[in-house]
Amino acid sequence: MGEFSSFWLRNKHKVLSRKPRIGFIDVLDPRILEAFHIIKKLDYIQPFLIGLNTIKGSLPGDTETEKLPSEHLLTIDDDCHDQLLKLLMEKQSKFKVDLDEVRLQLNDPLYQGIGHLLTNKIDGLVAGSLRPTAEVVKAALRCIGPKRGNRLVAGHFLIETSERHSSDHTPFLFADCAVSPAPSPRGLSLIAKGAADSYHFYTGKPPRVAFLSFSTNGSAQDELVDRIQEAKKLFHKHNPTFLADGEIQVDAALDKFVAKIKKVEDSVVAGQANVFIFPTLESGNIGYKLVQRFSRARVAGPLLWGLEKPVSDLSRGCTVQEIVDTAECLSDLVMRLN
Known part of the structure; x- marks a missing residue:
């Protein structure tokens, strides 16, 4: 059996003064959680889980919310909620969404993640392991939009x-x-x-x-x-x-x-x-x-x-390795933009 190219090892010995902050929204997916723990051990990416405060119940298996490191969890408090509500309304103004619709969006980790990306709390967003690509693309195009030019x-x-x-x-x-x-x-x-x-x-x-x-x-x-x-x-x-x-x-x-x-x-x-x-x-x-x-x-x-900001979708059939590799590629793009 052959071997993969060295491309996938390009970051193995990379040392960065500032690690790209990559957010993950599908926190009820055990593949995401496994990939999160793998990435957390790497020296060149800071992973964050988004949306736990809007999801009831415990996580898959024996892993409960409180067992996850709090410094890697991004939630939305009241002040942040109001800021993101206003921001997402502005970003989607030409699509004629109303306030109630945006409030519902902010109950969705996808739009929370986009809000954190727009307010620079994270540098890149990985989404889609539990939802159709069309949902991720629609949200990204509406709220982030194409890069200028x-x-x-x-x-x-x-x-x-x-x-x-x-x-x-x-x-x-x-x-x-x-x-x-x-x-x-x-x-x-x-x-x-x-x-x-x-x-x-x-x-x-x-x-x-x-x-x-x-x-x-x-x-x-x-x-x-x-x-x-x-x-x-x-x-x-x-x-x-x-x-x-x-x-x-x-x-x-x-x-x-x-x-x-x-x-x-x-x-x-x-x-x-x-x-x-x-x-x-x-x-x-x-x-x-x-x-x-x-x-x-x-x-x-x-x-x-x-896009104006780094976002990647995932196939719903993705593997843990694909999630890790996608996050690494997104971190490359973050470093280019910064």
């Missing part, structure tokens, strides 16, 4: 298996796997730009972007193929220095022998792609879960790239 937010997975990592010995990056169900050609080109930037940020390696399809270089004729070709053209027009190609099938993007058979061996991407742009959210979601479930995989995400 950023037109689109997307969900990125860093993913590899014990048998396959990129030719640069890094994970691959899959996008979009969380936000845009059926992006236009322009939307796909923007997703690709964010994914290329994200890959380079996390790995330090040059991105090679593959616009995925069921066709390679015109081998099939369909309006779905036309859409991918247009997305690639737009990407090249606005990002001429990036290496990208498409439309291309997954096997040709990964395997130079297949690329030669399909007559794209001269492509700058074929056989060595490290960033995969899926044509729809549906295909991206299915794709990453197939890799995850059919192999021994290492996964982080979906990391929500393009």
Whole structure:
């Protein structure tokens, strides 16, 4: 059995003067609690549990609320409640939410976590192990919003298996796997730009972007193929220095022998792609879960790239290791922003 790339060990000996403060909201999930205790032992992240004061009863198993370290619990007192109530009202003003709706939101650890993020009590937020991605994305887009100058937010997975990592010995990056169900050609080109930037940020390696399809270089004729070709053209027009190609099938993007058979061996991407742009959210979601479930995989995400503040969703099928890896990637982003 093969080994994972060294990417996952990048923080092992890191010493920081200020540890990123990462909040977790799904405190009734035993996987979150196990990951919390693992992360707490690390020297480069401060984990916080959010929302215990609004959840009745004891935590799973034998672990009760009072047994958790109080310095790692974030709650909302009356003064804080009023501050966050006003802040979340302001942030959502264009969505015409009323005061009663925001009061209900503040009973939800997700919105409490976003409030703590907006008021700088934490630096990053991990959510989603017990709720659909759509809920996390909606709250983040409404209350945090895209980073200035950023037109689109997307969900990125860093993913590899014990048998396959990129030719640069890094994970691959899959996008979009969380936000845009059926992006236009322009939307796909923007997703690709964010994914290329994200890959380079996390790995330090040059991105090679593959616009995925069921066709390679015109081998099939369909309006779905036309859409991918247009997305690639737009990407090249606005990002001429990036290496990208498409439309291309997954096997040709990964395997130079297949690329030669399909007559794209001269492509700058074929056989060595490290960033995969899926044509729809549906295909991206299915794709990453197939890799995850059919192999021994290492996964982080979906990391929500393009927000004003660092937030990551989690798959409801995530493992403890995936939660830890996602928190580490989010802490990388925090350190970049700070």
